[in-house]
Amino acid sequence: MTNLEARPREQVCEAGAPADAAAPDGAVELVEPREVPLGGPRAMTVRRTLPHRDRSLVGPFCFLDHYGPDDVAAKGGMDVAPHPHTGLQTVTWLFEGSVLHQDALGSVRTIRPGQLNLMTSGRGISHSEEGTPARFPDQRTLHGVQLWTALPEDRRHGDADFEHLSEVPTLDLDGTRVQVFMGTVGTATSPARAYTPAVAAQLDVPPRTELELPVDPAFEHAVLTDAGDLTVAGTRVEPAWLGYLAPGRTTISLRSGEEPVRAVLIGGTPFPEQILMWWNFVGRTHEEVVAARAEWQRVVAALPGGGAAPDDLDGTTAAAVQRFGTVPGYDGGPLPAPDLPNVRLRPRRR
Template sequence: MGTLLKGKTKDLDGFSVTRILPHAEKRMVGPFVFLDHMGPADFAAGEGIDVRPHPHIGLATLTYLTEGSILHRDSLGNNLEILPGDVNWMTAGRGIVHSERETHETKANQHQLNGLQCWIALPEQFAEIEPAFAHHKKCQLPQFNKEGVFARLIAGDALGMTSPIRTYSPMFFLDVILSAGSHFVRPNQDQECALYVLEGNVDVNSELYEKGDFVLLDADDVVASRSFSRVVFLGGEQWPKTPHMYWNFVSFSKERIEQAKRDWQEGRFPDIPGDNQEFTPLP
């Protein structure tokens, strides 16, 4: 039987963001410690996403869009546009800085944005690795098509497929389209799993869940769709303990987080080439 967890939605100058993880009832699902749904949003010309340079440690970020685009820049020198269906995976490790803005062409016109942002905690033995970045186009990602189920594996391992993204613990992130009358057995039954309904509605053991619902699944749960639905499945191996989180920092050591706070305040994180004229202050 699925367990429904409701996210909290905030309006940021007309832009809706729903914080799903961490949740008071569930701090993490597999290695996922953070999940935001950005949008859907319609922006007028001159408006849109403009997240100034900010730091991360101890995690990997996953950005996955269904509409619109984001311009990613980071302190490793990466500078590229994220488009719908692409996977943008940034491993912070011991420390990285990035910004999330938009190209001139996007900002200069009316445009939309809709997508998910996740943080995936790094196991303790990998928490201080060198930062890294990977970006894969949608056509490079594994596909599963069978009996009205169309699945794209974004990261990890599921349904006999492996994503090209390097991950650091057993996990999965699937984008699944369900045609009317189709059903889908939740993946990786030995791991934690949750679903997030992007479009439509689905039945889990005869319980109906709608767009925007985040549901923790049991091992033998079957998901069925009466009409077109689009659902993200995410999860992984259950962790024995949950790391600490402060702002953009994740660590099993509170002292390490305090050090990261001092490093940001005192300018010891690296700059982003071409985007170093402003930054996000420590809250």
């Protein structure tokens, strides 16, 4: 999914306290979501917890949008024209509905609940996403999460890649169903490729359940509550909120109330590099982001109606198209980048 904000801010993201500064029984840090409308008046509104002014990263995870359940007939669903990414992986996980992914590698995949789409941008890729009544006439609801992970320096300049897992490893922990779509929980390990140590899983907790969820003590973690009354390590995490836990724990205590709980666990070792995020680009410097935007705008200008790239492009435009590619299967042109901010961002230090 793209960040469709009309005026996206540059975000300097860096890890929080290092592992040796965190106590195993430290408090849960609550991250409040902010609502972000994606597009016009009928657009889907997402609840964004990462990046946040108080928490930039959880392991390599630098972006978390939580959306739905949305009435697709009333709001039109998800229709995101081809748009670029750099320096990240997009991690798509659904609770309800279907989304068609098409990208510049030629990947065409419909994702459904229990499946994973994982796109690695490397130095550049473009893709589209559609979850509309026109694409899926029987679809009524769209509901899920979109995550990004930051790529480390030794991978972010590499080639793009795409993986689709039609099923992910699942285990039962004292009645709680755990679907592991990245990393390892207990005895279940996802085959999805990560470039720094990471974990992501859906947790379905029955009513009135107490669970000690096994986790890696080298990881920092966060739990997003989707539905239900959930207490994480003694702290209630409201629906759409994120509860962050510093490294040092071998288990995370979870307790559900009178209704079933659905939640998402994410985590990883604290990301060792400071990153700069703007729109759909993850880089390291302001100049790098400015250059990526300029190249993408060349693609937009060359392909206003979409389709394949013509053969008579000038050298600079051809290089930009080679970097980001095209998505001929989408009916329409690529999405222009927003205007850049008028100021240069200075890093925020903790």
